[in-house]
Amino acid sequence: MVSQIMAGHGKKRSVIREIFEYSKARSAQIGAENVFDFSLGNPSVPAPACVNETIRALTNGDSVLLHGYTSAQGDAAVREKISDYLNSLHGCGLNKDLIYMTCGAAASLTITIKALTCDGDEFITFAPFFPEYRVFTQSAGATLKVSMPRKPDFQPDIADFESLISENTKGVIINSPNNPSGVVYSEESIKALCAVLDKKQREYGHPIYLITDEPYRELVYGSVKVPFVMNYYNNTIVCYSFSKALSLPGERIGYIAVSPNAQESGDVYAAVCGAGRCLGYVCAPSMMQYVIKECIGAVSDISVYEKNRNLLYDNLTEMGYECVRPDGAFYLFVKALEDDAYAFCEKAKQFELLLVPGDDFGTPGYIRIAYCVSTERIEKSLPAFKALADLYKK
Amino acid sequence: MVSQIMAGHGKKRSVIREIFEYSKARSAQIGAENVFDFSLGNPSVPAPACVNETIRALTNGDSVLLHGYTSAQGDAAVREKISDYLNSLHGCGLNKDLIYMTCGAAASLTITIKALTCDGDEFITFAPFFPEYRVFTQSAGATLKVSMPRKPDFQPDIADFESLISENTKGVIINSPNNPSGVVYSEESIKALCAVLDKKQREYGHPIYLITDEPYRELVYGSVKVPFVMNYYNNTIVCYSFSKALSLPGERIGYIAVSPNAQESGDVYAAVCGAGRCLGYVCAPSMMQYVIKECIGAVSDISVYEKNRNLLYDNLTEMGYECVRPDGAFYLFVKALEDDAYAFCEKAKQFELLLVPGDDFGTPGYIRIAYCVSTERIEKSLPAFKALADLYKK
Numbered sequence: 001m002v003s004q005i006m007a008g009h010g011k012k013r014s015v016i017r018e019i020f021e022y023s024k025a026r027s028a029q030i031g032a033e034n035v036f037d038f039s040l041g042n043p044s045v046p047a048p049a050c051v052n053e054t055i056r057a058l059t060n061g062d063s064v065l066l067h068g069y070t071s072a073q074g075d076a077a078v079r080e081k082i083s084d085y086l087n088s089l090h091g092c093g094l095n096k097d098l099i100y101m102t103c104g105a106a107a108s109l110t111i112t113i114k115a116l117t118c119d120g121d122e123f124i125t126f127a128p129f130f131p132e133y134r135v136f137t138q139s140a141g142a143t144l145k146v147s148m149p150r151k152p153d154f155q156p157d158i159a160d161f162e163s164l165i166s167e168n169t170k171g172v173i174i175n176s177p178n179n180p181s182g183v184v185y186s187e188e189s190i191k192a193l194c195a196v197l198d199k200k201q202r203e204y205g206h207p208i209y210l211i212t213d214e215p216y217r218e219l220v221y222g223s224v225k226v227p228f229v230m231n232y233y234n235n236t237i238v239c240y241s242f243s244k245a246l247s248l249p250g251e252r253i254g255y256i257a258v259s260p261n262a263q264e265s266g267d268v269y270a271a272v273c274g275a276g277r278c279l280g281y282v283c284a285p286s287m288m289q290y291v292i293k294e295c296i297g298a299v300s301d302i303s304v305y306e307k308n309r310n311l312l313y314d315n316l317t318e319m320g321y322e323c324v325r326p327d328g329a330f331y332l333f334v335k336a337l338e339d340d341a342y343a344f345c346e347k348a349k350q351f352e353l354l355l356v357p358g359d360d361f362g363t364p365g366y367i368r369i370a371y372c373v374s375t376e377r378i379e380k381s382l383p384a385f386k387a388l389a390d391l392y393k394k
Numbered sequence: 395m396v397s398q399i400m401a402g403h404g405k406k407r408s409v410i411r412e413i414f415e416y417s418k419a420r421s422a423q424i425g426a427e428n429v430f431d432f433s434l435g436n437p438s439v440p441a442p443a444c445v446n447e448t449i450r451a452l453t454n455g456d457s458v459l460l461h462g463y464t465s466a467q468g469d470a471a472v473r474e475k476i477s478d479y480l481n482s483l484h485g486c487g488l489n490k491d492l493i494y495m496t497c498g499a500a501a502s503l504t505i506t507i508k509a510l511t512c513d514g515d516e517f518i519t520f521a522p523f524f525p526e527y528r529v530f531t532q533s534a535g536a537t538l539k540v541s542m543p544r545k546p547d548f549q550p551d552i553a554d555f556e557s558l559i560s561e562n563t564k565g566v567i568i569n570s571p572n573n574p575s576g577v578v579y580s581e582e583s584i585k586a587l588c589a590v591l592d593k594k595q596r597e598y599g600h601p602i603y604l605i606t607d608e609p610y611r612e613l614v615y616g617s618v619k620v621p622f623v624m625n626y627y628n629n630t631i632v633c634y635s636f637s638k639a640l641s642l643p644g645e646r647i648g649y650i651a652v653s654p655n656a657q658e659s660g661d662v663y664a665a666v667c668g669a670g671r672c673l674g675y676v677c678a679p680s681m682m683q684y685v686i687k688e689c690i691g692a693v694s695d696i697s698v699y700e701k702n703r704n705l706l707y708d709n710l711t712e713m714g715y716e717c718v719r720p721d722g723a724f725y726l727f728v729k730a731l732e733d734d735a736y737a738f739c740e741k742a743k744q745f746e747l748l749l750v751p752g753d754d755f756g757t758p759g760y761i762r763i764a765y766c767v768s769t770e771r772i773e774k775s776l777p778a779f780k781a782l783a784d785l786y787k788k
Binding site for chain 1: 395396397398399400401402403404405436437438439440441445446449450453454456457458460461462463464465466497498500501502503504505508509510511512526529530532533600601641642643644645646657658661662663664665666667668669670671672673674675676677678679680681682
């Protein structure tokens with residue numbers, strides 16, 4: 001018969017996808033305007049104008065070139081544009097032969113993990129974390145260890161992290177701005193984390209790769225800066241997706257960037273190319289590659305996210321909810337009003353609030369609110385959040 | 395360090411890739427118009443007009459919907475359109491919940507193989523075969539056995555095939571119209587193959603899946619019919635890509651269709667969904683999904699391929715080359731004029747002919763000619779083929 005592990009992964013869809021399907025069904029019953037779906041990290045603002053303008057312009061050109069295969073690792077001119085762009089921002093010494101175009105963030109991660117993993121390898125990540133990290137590492141034959149966060153600020157707990165590193169640690173996955181907490185790891189956190197990694201690399205005599213999953217890099221509010229990790233640690237691999245910055249999550253376009261200072265960076269890049277091949281990623285969608293070439297650096301108008309962040313954070317904390325004020329991404333990570341976040345989310349459905357329990361993110365007792373919706377939706381939902389809180393005051 | 399297996403896959407350039415690089419260098423020396431590059435299977439005809447028209451129309455609509463996530467398995471309306479279309483053509487009883495949208499043929503195959511594979515599993519395919527089948531099956535932890543073709547017609551050799559089936563056979567991969575031979579498996583072949591599979595399923599008491607990789611389905615000439623395998627065998631999984639029919643190879647869009655008559659088809663589909671998740675395929679590129687919804691059934695103008703087939707086949711056989719007359723795809727698979735196809739291809743370079751040795755396709759002593767080029771290129775190349783043949787007459 002089929003692989004029961006795969007059938008299991010297919011039947012037990014991620015909680016987020018389950019809620020997504022519930023939301024569609026519920027919307028069909030009572031109308032989408034009556035469902036407060038805060039479950040999905042689907043950008044609610046349109047792509048910058050240049051995206052659709054570029055697409056239209058491209059379709060008036062040579063169809064065979066536009067829709068034809070690029071090199072497996074991506075069109076050379078597109079990769080050069082990306083490395084030039086990153087160098088101009090971060091002075092990181094990249095070149096096109098360290099950039100591999102991917103079908104989005106999930107592809108960036110599965111390819112990178114597959115490229116690195118040998119028998120018995122372990123990866124470490126920090127709670128709260130995107131649940132698919134567990135699926136991706138297990139699927140590559142590795143195991144995932146989880147470091148619990150410092151409370152209440154949800155920065156990495158460096159001592160806890162250090163205690164998890166072993167001779168078998170192949171890599172560490174960080175995600176900042178973080179899904180689901182919205183927290184941006186401070187420069188202090190990054191420096192401390194890299195210092196521990198450097199020490200442990202020397203101790204074990206082999207590289208430990210720092211995989212930085214950063215689809216939310218551009219989604220930060222106020223004057224907050226997201227440290228460019230490659231500049232703090234040599235064995236860094238960036239897994240990027242344009243899904244959030246350009247509001248293109250469905251188009252599956254992103255890249256992997258291997259640090260030029262990584263030990264034997266050419267071998268790391270070759271392994272990325274090999275893993276892409278093994279997983280069936282031959283070239284990333286061609287037209288979207290050319291769109292990136294024209295639109296890199298553009299960012300959707302994210303002012304609505306900041307407005308939503310403020311509105312939701314201020315109102316929810318006033319209602320008595322506890323949460324860390326997010327500096328980035330478009331998530332609020334809130335302490336559930338009972339220990340069991342699943343039960344809490346079930347109760348929230350009474351008020352048509354669709355929230356995601358934090359358990360799958362490695363943080364039981366919390367729930368995620370994706371506020372990438374219209375501000376009007378947030379405003380309309382506030383009485384529901386109030387009613388939910390009141391339920392617990394009785 | 396990184397996985398040496400992956401680094402190996404990344405470093406070992408495919409023969410086709412080597413020729414591609416040689417072609418670029420040689421073109422720079424003597425001009426592209428003087429190099430007869432028959433190495434790449436990149437469609438040379440534009441996408442049907444509806445494709446780019448639909449793209450332009452879509453970009454004038456709602457950007458958030460257009461570029462947003464669909465369900466992991468693909469947009470429901472798109473999947474319904476595809477199942478309706480296949481039912482109307484083949485009366486096969488599909489429904490949308492047996493269709494899984496993919497990022498193209500390679501993704502369709504890696505997902506399907508991963509979905510099926512348990513420890514110790516074996517797959518069988520028929521030479522000549524697309525070399526990546528070996529990479530995909532090995533990457534999933536399975537082994538690939540190869541059945542040699544019947545000569546001279548390159549249909550499956552059913553007795554040889556039967557001798558390869560064991561208790562561990564999980565699946566069989568066929569590719570018709572075939573890359574690289576251009577041969578379409580006859581209804582007689584399909585029936586004989588399915589009869590053997592049915593017998594062996596009963597003997598071993600477990601399903602053996604028939605994976606049919608058919609990106610070239612629509613590329614057939616004259617009155618040739620490609621049997622729809624699902625109608626001949628219950629445990630069939632179709633791996634399709636729109637890359638050739640719609641001339642969209644770079645866009646990475648295709649689907650997996652699980653037969654409604656497959657044993658526990660729901661479990662098979664769940665395993666496909668689970669494998670897609672594990673490999674990092676979350677939703678296929680959204681805009682291209684919507685393009686498929688509008689353009690399914692359209693086919694690029696393939697008359698140039700048929701014209702090229704006739705021109706090349708007639709002339710080459712007249713010159714003394716031996717090959718099976720291809721009924722589909724855009725390849726001619728020719729017996730090399732010496733035993734060593736690599737040596738033959740090296741000699742062909744004297745006449746600026748770039749051909750691909752058949753060894754990597756599991757068929758030493760043959761060469762592949764991809765005739766998806768302009769007819770003018772074919773015409774201009776004929777004296778070079780003649781000169782090459784003459785070399786062996788001395």
